[in-house]
Amino acid sequence: MQATSHAARTADLCLVGGGLVGLAVGLGLQRNGLKVTILDEGDIALRASRGNFGLVWVQGKGDTLPDYASITRHSARLWPQLAQRLQEGTGIDIELQQRGGLYLCLSEQELSARETLLLQMQQQVGDDYPFQRLDLKQVREFIPQAGPEVAGATWCPEDGHLNPLRLLRALTELFVRQGGQIQNSGRVSRITPLTRGFRLATPQGDWHCDKVVLSAGLGNRELAPQVGLSAPLIPNRGQVLITERVQPFLHYPTGHVRQTGEGTVQIGDSKEDVGFDSGTTTEVMAQIAARATRMFPLLRDLRMVRAWGALRIMTADGYPIYQASTQHPGAYLVTCHSGVTLGALHEGPVADWIATGDLNTNTNTNTNTNSYRFPLEAFHARRFEI
Amino acid sequence: MPGASKFERLACASNDWIQVMVEGQPVKVRPGDSAAAALLAAGQSAARTSAVSGDPRAPYCLMGICFECLLEIDGVPNVQGCMVQVADGMNIRRQQGAPVLNDSLAAGVPA
Numbered sequence: 153m154q155a156t157s158h159a160a161r162t163a164d165l166c167l168v169g170g171g172l173v174g175l176a177v178g179l180g181l182q183r184n185g186l187k188v189t190i191l192d193e194g195d196i197a198l199r200a201s202r203g204n205f206g207l208v209w210v211q212g213k214g215d216t217l218p219d220y221a222s223i224t225r226h227s228a229r230l231w232p233q234l235a236q237r238l239q240e241g242t243g244i245d246i247e248l249q250q251r252g253g254l255y256l257c258l259s260e261q262e263l264s265a266r267e268t269l270l271l272q273m274q275q276q277v278g279d280d281y282p283f284q285r286l287d288l289k290q291v292r293e294f295i296p297q298a299g300p301e302v303a304g305a306t307w308c309p310e311d312g313h314l315n316p317l318r319l320l321r322a323l324t325e326l327f328v329r330q331g332g333q334i335q336n337s338g339r340v341s342r343i344t345p346l347t348r349g350f351r352l353a354t355p356q357g358d359w360h361c362d363k364v365v366l367s368a369g370l371g372n373r374e375l376a377p378q379v380g381l382s383a384p385l386i387p388n389r390g391q392v393l394i395t396e397r398v399q400p401f402l403h404y405p406t407g408h409v410r411q412t413g414e415g416t417v418q419i420g421d422s423k424e425d426v427g428f429d430s431g432t433t434t435e436v437m438a439q440i441a442a443r444a445t446r447m448f449p450l451l452r453d454l455r456m457v458r459a460w461g462a463l464r465i466m467t468a469d470g471y472p473i474y475q476a477s478t479q480h481p482g483a484y485l486v487t488c489h490s491g492v493t494l495g496a497l498h499e500g501p502v503a504d505w506i507a508t509g510d511l512n513t514n515t516n517t518n519t520n521t522n523s524y525r526f527p528l529e530a531f532h533a534r535r536f537e538i
Numbered sequence: 539m540p541g542a543s544k545f546e547r548l549a550c551a552s553n554d555w556i557q558v559m560v561e562g563q564p565v566k567v568r569p570g571d572s573a574a575a576a577l578l579a580a581g582q583s584a585a586r587t588s589a590v591s592g593d594p595r596a597p598y599c600l601m602g603i604c605f606e607c608l609l610e611i612d613g614v615p616n617v618q619g620c621m622v623q624v625a626d627g628m629n630i631r632r633q634q635g636a637p638v639l640n641d642s643l644a645a646g647v648p649a
């Protein structure tokens with residue numbers, strides 16, 4: 153189809169990038185009454201949202217930045233409500249499960265280092281940071297199939313996982329049902345700040361909007377400087393293996409291996425600095441498989457049916473950037489590595505901050521009303537300036 | 539076991555027949571056939587039942603992509619039937635749901 157109209161189309165707010173981050177923020181902005189359009193690059197995009205592992209993971213996150221531990225835990229607490237809204241709004245079950253998770257260690261040394269890290273975090277954030285060191289016998293109370301090489305694990309009751317592809321589909325459907333537009337318009341080539349608002353150039357014509365939110369993953373690198381922001385992002389490759397389906401045996405997610413709702417086993421957690429190459433390598437796949445079979449020897453008999461590589465969107469310290477442009481008010485940057493874990497935060501406090509400027513939100517859970525202050529200042533990109 | 543297959547065999551170079559077992563019944567097939575084809579020749583349309591819903595699933599692509607023709611072949615579960623050539627005496631069964639992983643390997647520490 154050819155774009156025939158060259159008159160610029162308008163929106164209250166344009167999100168650049170329609171992955172997990174953009175869609176979650178978009179839903180929260182709709183909740184605030186805004187008319188939102190997502191401009192998505194289309195299938196040529198790197199699409200971290202289609203290659204991730206699906207953990208809603210708390211333990212160990214933010215060991216050098218307590219505010220990161222705080223937003224991670226807050227997002228995990230908000231997830232059940234968002235999952236319920238997605239289910240009610242679309243009929244899609246995103247298979248959210250938050251019964252706790254284990255980080256398995258294959259040596260006493262690794263286990264002790266992990267325990268030390270979590271004890272330090274506990275001291276930093278207060279006594280309510282929940283974790284437990286388990287020996288192999290205790291691990292087997294959770295997962296009887298853990299192998300004899302497992303030294304132990306750290307357990308955190310706040311960890312969980314979900315089905316990331318169902319999540320992407322549910323977010324997309326709800327966003328569209330609520331009147332959101334998704335334009336697979338190709339790459340936004342240029343953002344021009346105007347006296348009022350912004351002009352976004354796409355291969356299918358221009359868009360005018362009052363506010364623009366950059367949620368374009370690694371694409372934020374080029375876009376941020378155009379609106380007075382900076383996104384020093386580094387691609388970091390993770391490779392993932394998928395096995396054939398088997399009867400459920402792994403009833404808790406682990407940091408490296410989880411079983412999906414359909415019975416496939418997903419294995420990952422490799423990290424490579426290889427630029428913008430999202431391929432797979434035999435060497436890394438073999439390493440991933442070898443570690444997984446040491447953890448769970450019964451995986452040896454399983455066939456692999458699929459493998460992929462995907463690029464994480466990393467900053468130098470691994471933490472997100474949430475920032476409003478002071479040079480061009482109305483432009484925002486939202487970029488992070490953990491789009492699944494932080495999804496509920498993006499739909500909640502992050503979207504509320506963009507829509508209203510308010511960092512304080514009240515969340516109503518079934519038991520009580522909690523007020524939460526989103527610690528925005530900690531995620532400013534000034535920390536990367538030398 | 540339905541007797542008549544909806545699939546008609548085309549004339550081909552091979553005149554040899556070998557015998558395989560499909561769901562416990564003897565079936566005559568050609569040496570170059572795939573296990574999935576043997577299943578269809580036996581008049582079985584469903585190769586497996588879904589691991590999630592239990593619905594019947596039939597061979598679809600017959601070229602190794604769709605994973606709908608999973609069979610239990612000579613006792614090995616979850617085999618892509620379209621990617622395996624028949625052998626004389628091969629024992630082919632439909633894959634019922636997801637197999638249970640055999641966990642004889644986790645031993646080593648008293649539970």
